[in-house]
Amino acid sequence: MLAPALAYILLLVALPFVAAVLLSLTNSSAGSLDVSFVGFRNFRAVVGNPVFKRALWNTFVFTFVSQVLVIAFGNILARALMRRFRGKTIARFLILMPWAAPISLATLGWLWIFDSTFSVINWVLKVVGYFGPGQWYYWLGDPTLGMVAIVTVHVWRMLPFSTVILIAGLSSIPAEVHEAADIDGAGTLSKAFYVTVPMMLPILSVALLFGVVFTFTDMSVVYLLTRGGPFNSTHVLASLAFQDGVLGGDVGRGAAIAIFLLPVLVVMAILTLRVSRRAEVA
Amino acid sequence: MRGAPTRRLGGLILHRAVILLFTAFAVFPFYWMAITAFKQNADLYVGATNTQHNPFIFNQPPTLDHLRILFGQTLYPTWLVNTLVIGAVVVAITLVLTVPAGYALARLTGRWGERLSIGIFLTYLVPPTLLFIPFSRLMSVLGLQNSRWALIVIYPTFTVPFCTWLLMGFFKSLPREIEESAMVDGCSRVGAIWRMALPLAAPGILTVVIFAMTLVIQEFVYSLTFISSVRLMTISGGVPVALVRGDVYYWGSLMAACLITSVPIAVLYNVFLDRFIAGFTVGAVK
Structure with missing residues (x-):
């Protein structure tokens, strides 16, 4: 009964995955079906390119900054939503x-x-008087403001996801544990550090894993907000791979850029396995 | 003794402030979509340099013009139909593949069952942005560029792993004895699954239908990559690509499209939230 699903996944996820790696070693282009092996030429060309370096850097910055904010805010928000208050359903x-x-x-x-x-x-x-006369922000036309805008959208989008996962984690801690800590004389802070955080660790890492994977590999936000501009300064790996490999038609080069997503994904996959194993033991 | 109530009041105010602040952050873009969708153009296109004109409120009476344009003069209705048709086919494919797989994984014991289920889940981590390049080759070989079939073939790559995992959890929660007793009463194995396990798993199957559908509606990268004819697009591909004519943005209709597509999905998510979380938390919560 597993066979159809497994066959589909093998054919349309596993094989294309391998093909992505192989294509990065070829001169494949959208125009022709002739493909020949070119070794690491795409990689050499890509790595030497300043636009690529900037995109690689941006990808890490976006992921890191937005995930730090998401986890910090997510914890605050999850705790606030754990309490009972009027209008909780609508707020959620x-x-x-x-x-x-x-x-x-x-x-x-x-x-x-x-x-x-x-x-x-x-x-x-302008109304609150922050802008001086003639001062203006061109949010998506300025590299720094553009990056601020992109991070804002990522945080906005991932915060609800992390929050609901963290709420699931918080509500899975039995009330007896808190009571026991209270009886032993634990204060608010020591309770947070010795009880809540360790017990939340598996679920915290789940929120982080998915947050990292979704942010690290996303191209929609960058593509729609700035198209990587101004002057290719806000590209990420995924949007650059799309620009070169799909729009530009240089399939080999696009594949080579996308391959740089792999190391982080592999690390994330290993962490997922660890977490699920630890949770199985606990 | 006066400290405690004051501190409690302080905590209460802080709590409400946190809730209010985050709710405002989450909701503001949707509020902005809504007010834009119903504003007259003269009220909408006043430069932000004009401090006398408050953009947060209706300075002129609201209008339904943008909605009329969206449904009457754009391809939004066509995209809506495309999205729902593609969604329905993808949901059907997903069910055919994942219901048996989820059941089998739930009943498979031992190491292999566990390894396979984790392996299937890991494929959910493989992002579209890594796969779109090989897929673009595959589609040109199959002759499916710029065809809705391309999306129908590809979309199960993200619905199948997640839904298999969700259903596995559901079938695991059903005791084996249900099918065993049916088999004692003379049912075949398939009959036992069909008559006993499937009806009991109906809530899980409904969850899968909802999520496969919403994932299809939300998908953007593949839609952008594989569909170039405006008439064949889905909502999430068509609205950003084709509702913008050249450099001219019709913000009123654009925001109306964003709002009326987003709100129903948000309602569905809210209803099915707990089951959805269960699919993500990989057993990290027991």
Whole structure:
């Protein structure tokens, strides 16, 4: 009964995965079906390219900064949502919305918020007097502000996901454990460090794993907000692979760029296995 | 003795402030979509340099023009149909592949069962951005470029691993004795699964239908890569690519499209949230 699903996964995930690696070693292009092996030429060409270096750096920066923020905010928010209060159901629904909305459409909403002429953020900054005369932010036309915008959208989108996973973790800690810690005289801080955090570790790593994988491999946010611009300064690996390999038609080169996603994915896969094994033992 | 109530009040205010702040952050883009979708153009396109014009409220009466344009003069209805048709086919394929697989993995004991299930889950970590390049070769070999079939062939790559995992969890929660007693009463193995296990797993199967459908509606990368004809696009590919005419953004209709696509999915997610989390937490929560 497993055979059909396994066959499908082998044919359409495992084989293409291998093909992605092989294609990076060829001069394959969209125009022709002739393919010949070129060794590491694509990799050499890619690694020497400043646009690629910038994209590689950006990918790590986006992932790291947004995940640190997501985990920090997610913990605060999860704890706040654990308490009982009026309107909790509606608050949970609203907080979950960014994760449920299709990413391309949600990013369009942000594109409008960051619009160079009509940005509501700029309006507020001007009204509160933050902007001096003639000062203006071109959110998506400036490398630094562009990166701020991209990180903001990633945090906005991943925060609900991490929060609900962390809530699942928090509510899985039995009340007796807290009671026992109270009886032993543990304060709020020591309870957090010696009870909550260790017991949350498996679930915290699950939130982090998926957060890292989704952010690290995403191209939608960058593609829709800045198209990698201005001057290719906000590209990430995935959007650059798309630009070169799909739009530009240089399949071999695009594959070579995408391959750089692999090491992080492999590390994440190993961590997932560890976590699931530890959870099995516990 | 005055410290404790004051501190409690402080905690309460802090708690409400945290909730309010994060809710506002989460909701603001949707509020912005909504107000944009119903504003008249004259109210919408006032530069942000004009501090006298408050963009957060309706300065002129709201209008349904943008919605009328979206449904009457754009291809949004076509994309909606495309998305639902592709979604329905993908859901069907997903069910045919994952229901037997989920059941088999739940009943497989020993090392192999566990290894296989983890292996299937790991394929969920393989991102579209790594696979779109080999797929673009595959589609040109199969002659499926710019065809909705390309998406139908590819979309199960992300629905199958996740849904197999979800269903496995569901079937595991059903005791084996249910099928065994049916078999004692003269059912065949397949009959026992069909008559006993499947009806009991109906909530799980419904979850799979919902999630496979929402994953299809949300998908953007493959849709962008493989569909170039505007008429064949899905919503999440068509709205960002084809509702923008040249450099002209029709923000009112654009935001209306974003809002009316996002809200139903958000409602569905909220209803099925707990089952969905169970699919992600890989047994890290018992």
